[in-house]
Amino acid sequence: MRITGGKARGISLKATKxxxxxxxxxxxxxxxxxxLTTSIIDATCLDLFAGTGSYGFEALxxxxxxxxxxxxxxxxxxxxxxNAQAIKKSAELRAEAMHIKQADLLKVNADSNQQSxxxxxxxxxxxxxxxxSDYLLNTLALGYANKNTQLILECPSELKLSGISSHxxxxxxxxxxxxxxxxILIYKRINSAS
Numbered sequence: 001m002r003i004t005g006g007k008a009r010g011i012s013l014k015a016t017k018x019x020x021x022x023x024x025x026x027x028x029x030x031x032x033x034x035x036l037t038t039s040i041i042d043a044t045c046l047d048l049f050a051g052t053g054s055y056g057f058e059a060l061x062x063x064x065x066x067x068x069x070x071x072x073x074x075x076x077x078x079x080x081x082x083n084a085q086a087i088k089k090s091a092e093l094r095a096e097a098m099h100i101k102q103a104d105l106l107k108v109n110a111d112s113n114q115q116s117x118x119x120x121x122x123x124x125x126x127x128x129x130x131x132x133s134d135y136l137l138n139t140l141a142l143g144y145a146n147k148n149t150q151l152i153l154e155c156p157s158e159l160k161l162s163g164i165s166s167h168x169x170x171x172x173x174x175x176x177x178x179x180x181x182x183x184i185l186i187y188k189r190i191n192s193a194s
Contacts, residue, residue: 001054004030006061007091014079015052024054024123024154025182031174032152032184033062036119039150040064043118046144048105053080055121055152057087060097068099068115077102105140106132116146123154129161137164151187159183166190 003011004026032055033040041063047056048070056067069084071077080100088095105124120141128136141151151168155161157177168187175183 001052002026003054003058003061003087005033005058006063008057008061008087011061011086011090013052013054013057013083013086016073016075016079028154028175028182028184029054029058032186033058035172035174035186036150038063040119044115045119045121046070046117047121048140048144049122049124050080050100051076051123053083053100055123056098057083059119059121060087060093061091064119066097066099068101068117070101070103070105072102072104074102106135108140108143114144116149117144118146118149120144120149120151121154122151126156129155129159133159133161137161138167142167145189147189147191149189151189153185153187154182155185157181157183161185 001013001015003009040059043064045056045059045064045067047053047067050056050069050071053069056069060067069080071080084098122141124136157175158179167190169190170185171188172186173183175181
């Protein structure tokens, strides 16, 4: 697994061997970031259920100004830290361009004073889409969103999301149909003032 574009293109990312994380494939990330084009430049990003950090590190490599990574698994945190060092050096980033936080995202309390982000990458274990989709979309992601946030989900193609339309509007779907095949859904925050 490698960074597919930008200053750190070709840099390998370390992944855990315990199968508790499911890193986004190179092809999936390349398709997504080709779709985002230059909108990622100078953006602030949040990588939830970060795992290896592949989405956030890809964003930093391609010009994002900051990314916060949140992950619960200790082994994944160790990989994140190693990947951060490799990307920081290769993409010539300052240490302040990234922050790694260990937290259980199923127990995060919404805080109106917390930082908001231009892009939120949400790639939880697929089983959580079945049991916690409303919380993931309308509490967790919404708590980190500003009025222009783009929410990028990786989920199985057969997943039917309900309750998302009141806060988010689907801009684009990337990926093929087929049981268990990953799809990328790009949502734009609906401005509640309009």
